[in-house]
Amino acid sequence: MASILIQGGRLIDPSTGEDRIGDLYIHDGCIAPLPRLVPAEASIVKAQGLTVVPGFIDLHVHLREPGGEAAETILTGSQAAARGGFVTVVAMPNTQPPLDTPERVAWVKEQGDKVGLINVLPSGCLTRNRDGFEPADLAGMAAAGAAAFTDDGTTVADENTLREVMRQAAKLDRVVMDHAHDRELEKKGVMHEGAYSRRHGLPGIPSIAESRVVERDIAMAAETGCRLHIQHVSARESVEAIRKAIRAGLRVSGELTPHHLALTDADVDPQDARYKMNPPLRSEEDRQSLIEAIVDGTLEVFATDHAPHTKEAKAKGFLLAPFGIVGLETAIGVTFTALVASGRMDLLTWVRRWTTGPARILGLPAPSLRPGAPAHITLLDLETAWVVDPAQFASRSRNTPFEGKKLVGKAVRIWTSGREFTRAT
Numbered sequence: 001m002a003s004i005l006i007q008g009g010r011l012i013d014p015s016t017g018e019d020r021i022g023d024l025y026i027h028d029g030c031i032a033p034l035p036r037l038v039p040a041e042a043s044i045v046k047a048q049g050l051t052v053v054p055g056f057i058d059l060h061v062h063l064r065e066p067g068g069e070a071a072e073t074i075l076t077g078s079q080a081a082a083r084g085g086f087v088t089v090v091a092m093p094n095t096q097p098p099l100d101t102p103e104r105v106a107w108v109k110e111q112g113d114k115v116g117l118i119n120v121l122p123s124g125c126l127t128r129n130r131d132g133f134e135p136a137d138l139a140g141m142a143a144a145g146a147a148a149f150t151d152d153g154t155t156v157a158d159e160n161t162l163r164e165v166m167r168q169a170a171k172l173d174r175v176v177m178d179h180a181h182d183r184e185l186e187k188k189g190v191m192h193e194g195a196y197s198r199r200h201g202l203p204g205i206p207s208i209a210e211s212r213v214v215e216r217d218i219a220m221a222a223e224t225g226c227r228l229h230i231q232h233v234s235a236r237e238s239v240e241a242i243r244k245a246i247r248a249g250l251r252v253s254g255e256l257t258p259h260h261l262a263l264t265d266a267d268v269d270p271q272d273a274r275y276k277m278n279p280p281l282r283s284e285e286d287r288q289s290l291i292e293a294i295v296d297g298t299l300e301v302f303a304t305d306h307a308p309h310t311k312e313a314k315a316k317g318f319l320l321a322p323f324g325i326v327g328l329e330t331a332i333g334v335t336f337t338a339l340v341a342s343g344r345m346d347l348l349t350w351v352r353r354w355t356t357g358p359a360r361i362l363g364l365p366a367p368s369l370r371p372g373a374p375a376h377i378t379l380l381d382l383e384t385a386w387v388v389d390p391a392q393f394a395s396r397s398r399n400t401p402f403e404g405k406k407l408v409g410k411a412v413r414i415w416t417s418g419r420e421f422t423r424a425t
């Protein structure tokens with residue numbers, strides 16, 4: 001395989017804390033020591049003014065295949081991830097049919113490998129058909145390559161079932177990821193319950209619909225010894241519960257989406273379902289609590305919850321449109337602009353939240369730029385401002401509330417095991 005020399009970039013290695021200007025050499029799909037003489041056939045990548053980091057990981061992506069190909073496929077989702085700067089994504093199992101058997105998990109993995117742009121890690125359902133009652137074959141799915149387990153889109157409401165699947169996941173040493181929400185409390189809500197939902201006359205989803213399930217999950221994780229990860233944390237009360245659990249020594253983590261970081265319920269346009277997601281955008285007070293948590297590490301990772309939907313589906317209006325927004329191609333810009341460019345978070349911490357953080361939660365080796373590590377690399381331009389234009393997305397869907405937003409921070413290219421992704425790929 002070819003050799004590559006990435007020249008003169010700012011190298012940031014979250015596994016060592018190293019931050020320096022230098023060259024990075026790739027040989028045979030791995031990072032290698034700089035040779036005294038670079039072979040003439042090596043390709044040279046000029047990275048002056050750019051930042052070189054281990055490949056970003058997104059723990060929460062909906063690739064929609066099988067069953068939702070009108071909105072996204074494993075191919076278009078991989079292209080969107082690669083353009084967005086992600087080398088590894090965890091694919092959610094709430095497809096149609098859901099990924100609740102070893103065969104279906106293996107199929108997604110195979111398709112991801114066939115596309116071959118990025119590492120697609122499938123997750124498996126906790127319960128059969130995501131019904132919340134009958135445990136799925138967790139051991140079989142783990143053997144078939146499931147990186148994690150979740151019924152994302154919903155929680156496992158039945159507590160005996162949750163206890164059983166958490167025990168199994170603990171035995172298999174896989175993390176359980178939960179979309180914490182109480183459907184009874186959520187009712188038919190479409191946005192955060194508060195002053196803005198009342199002003200817009202839209203039914204609200206109260207914060208307690210999330211936080212009390214987070215508290216239940218934590219109690220159950222403590223009892224079963226299971227590793228627990230709370231998906232898309234949105235409410236201040238949930239942050240407090242996670243903080244307390246971590247202080248008590250429990251293996252509990254949480255993720256922050258770019259949209260919950262950057263937007264609040266005050267931004268919601270009730271005529272525009274691109275602002276409709278679950279959990280909903282919450283109050284400014286919640287947002288500040290989320291920022292504090294991602295800075296201090298209570299929330300250890302960003303994750304996009306990339307949720308593509310067709311134009312037709314999102315055109316049904318705020319009450320009827322499905323929940324969710326695309327995120328892969330705006331995530332780096334939104335999080336960098338909101339936190340690093342604004343001076344609230346240092347660059348190394350931001351890189352950790354997209355690399356070593358998610359790897360730790362999955363139980364993978366720490367992403368690194370050291371010789372011997374696989375050449376999973378993201379090359380970033382953190383200087384140039386750009387404007388979000390969904391027409392340019394590789395994703396098959398365009399449902400983003402960030403259209404027209406000016407951002408700083410963008411992936412220039414990625415390498416997966418030393419193979420380069422370019423826009424023509």
Ligand SMILES: [Zn+2]
Pocket residue numbers: 152153154179231232278279
């Ligand atoms: Zn979810």
